[in-house]
Amino acid sequence: MNGTFQPQESVRYGDSEYPRRDSTLPLRGVVLCATGLSTADRESLFxxxxExxxxxxxxxxxxxxxxxxxxxxxxxYMCAVTRGNPIVRPSWITECYQLWLRGVHVDVAAMTRKHRLPVFSDVILCPTGILDVARRAQLRDLVTAHGGTYVGNLQPHVTHLLCAGDDETDKMWYAEKANCTGEARPPILLVREEWFWDSLEIGARCDEDEYQVWRSGAGRLARITGVNSEHTPGDGRALSPPPSRSLSPDTAPCEPLYNKRSDTPADDRTPPLARLSDLAGVEPSAIEKMLELVAMPLRHPELYSHTGVQPPRRVLLHGPPGCGKTLLVxxxxxDFGIPLIHVSVPWLVSSASGEPEESLKFAFEEAELAAPCLLLVDELDAMAPKPESDPETTEQRERERRVLAQFLVCMDGLPCNKPVIVMGITNKLDLLDPALRRAVRFEHEICMGVRDDKAREKFVDFDFGFEYICKAAALVSSLK
Known part of the structure; x- marks a missing residue:
């Protein structure tokens, strides 16, 4: 179109006919360009x-x-971003046109704000390297408000991995691996956090190529992937694991990152891969108790709210080593799709001064954000030994006391209206501090005993195919 179209004197809209006056044309002086539209849609809009x-x-x-x-x-699009031109959806023209036909005054500035293309439309964003809960909550709110989707865990359908800081993270390595193996469709873009804030500032999406980690931080990514800086994602070359990891990329697909048991409070909220069908030799009574005290309150909280019964909030699971406590959780x-946040107490008490308390607070805040959620605190006895237990250094004992105090504060401060269950696990029930075993702290306890002979047979046959191995061995022996 060349702008020479002559509008009619009047037009019918519905059952009414409206006059047109050149003096009331709302888009006079506007010059439009379109991209990504079909020929028919572009001609109709133009x-x-x-008019x-x-x-x-x-x-x-x-x-x-x-x-x-x-x-x-x-x-x-990039030309418009560079020049600062408003980028609007086609509905901007159609709604202005309908209002103008009705004789309604068209506020062009307000309509432009209303129909601007959302900055993060079609973006599925996952952060990494951001440990501050308030900052991540701000990211989530801003992404959602501008048309995008925020996820806390890395998944193959994520479009942007927002990398903050200079630290190397597992998410960055697995995102690159997913890109190279073709699992991520489309490839996950690893962009610096500045891309997010700059895009918000200009009101349009900045060019990701200028912010990509593999270009702006090639040396750092080379340390993560173990390849040289000339490597680019998607060329099909195999990646070696980072030096700090003992995991082989051939034996560790992308999924275990999002569901693996971590030694630190993780920022993912995806349910684990384990299922109840994977259990063998675990006491049925313990499984029934877990379903009653954990699965039911988190999956069907409405049952408790309707009856007025206070659901369980803290459960202590204890038993000898190797009886399947962590696997059961x-x-x-x-099996029930419940997000799980895992905290390892030995890692906490061995951290630098001040870090354990911050990590505990972060884990509880993450659990509140992910509710309904299960917060697993493993090896509680490492955090809360009795005063008369084996003597240790003064510094270590003082650190344990601080961690225990912070844990009790977080437990007591957990909101009652948040469907979060704190699951404590210990091998040494007699070493726990009495403060932890009060009814107001852990309301219920589940005891798991040592497997008997029948349970052990079931476990060996289930996990190792013992009968099949014996038959195969006998067959090989007869062939020899």
Missing amino acids: EQAT LGANTVAPFTDRVTHLITHAHGGPK NAVAG
């Missing part, structure tokens, strides 16, 4: 825009004042 007084052009020139598009990206969470 005709309406011309509203706008000029339309096919190529993007210096005269363009507004760009019409459905999605981000493309040369015209993971299996219940995985």
Whole structure:
């Protein structure tokens, strides 16, 4: 269209006929360009825009004042971003046209704000390296408010991994691995956090290529992936694991990152991969008790709210080593789709001064954000030994006391209206501090005993295929 279209004197809209006056054209002085639209849609929109007084052009020139598009990206889009032109959806023209036909005054500035293309439309964003809960909550709110989706855990459908700080993270390595193996479709873009804030500031999506970690921080990514800086994602070359990891990329697909048992409070909220069908030799009474005290309150909280019964909030699971305590918790969470946050107490008490308390607070805040959620605190006896237990150094004992005090504060401060269950696990029940075993702290206890002979047979046959191995061995022996 060349802007020479002559509008009619009047037009019928529904059962009414409205006059048109050149003096009331709301888009007079506007020059429009479109990208990403079909030919029919572009011609229809340009005709309406011309009737509203706008000029339309096919190529993007210096005269363009507004760009019409459905999605981000493309040369015209980047030109509009560079020049600071408003980028609006096609509905901007259609709604202005309908209001103008009715004789309603069209506030062009307000309509432009209303129909601007959301900055993060079609973006599924996952953060990494951001431990501050308030900052991550701010990211979540801003992404959602501007048309995007926020996820706390890395998944193959994530489009942007927002990397903060200079530390190397497992998410960055697994995102690169998913890109190279083709599991991530489309490839996950590893961008610096500045991309997010700069895009918000200009009101349009900045060019990800200028913020990608593998370009701006090639040396850091080379340390993560173990390849040289000339490597680019998607060329099909195998990646070696980072030096700090003992995990082989051939034996560790992308999924275990999101569901693995971590030694630190993780920022993922995906249920574990374990299932109840994976258990063998575990006492049925312990499974029933876990379903009653953990699965039911988290999966069906409405049953408790309707009856007025206070649901369980803190459960202590104890038993000898190797009886399947941690596996049982993971299996219940995985089978019922309950997010699980794992905290390892030995890692806490061995951390530098001040870090254990911050890590505990972070884990509880994460659990509140992920509610309904299961917070697993493993090896409680390492955090809360009795005063008469084996003597240790003064510094270590003082650190344990601080960690215990922070844990009790977090337990007592957990909101009652948040469906979060704190699951404590210990091998040495007699070493726990009495403060932890009060009814107001851990309301219920589940005891798991040593497997008997039948349970051990079931475990060996289930996990190792003992009968099959014996038959195979006998067959090999007979062949020899």
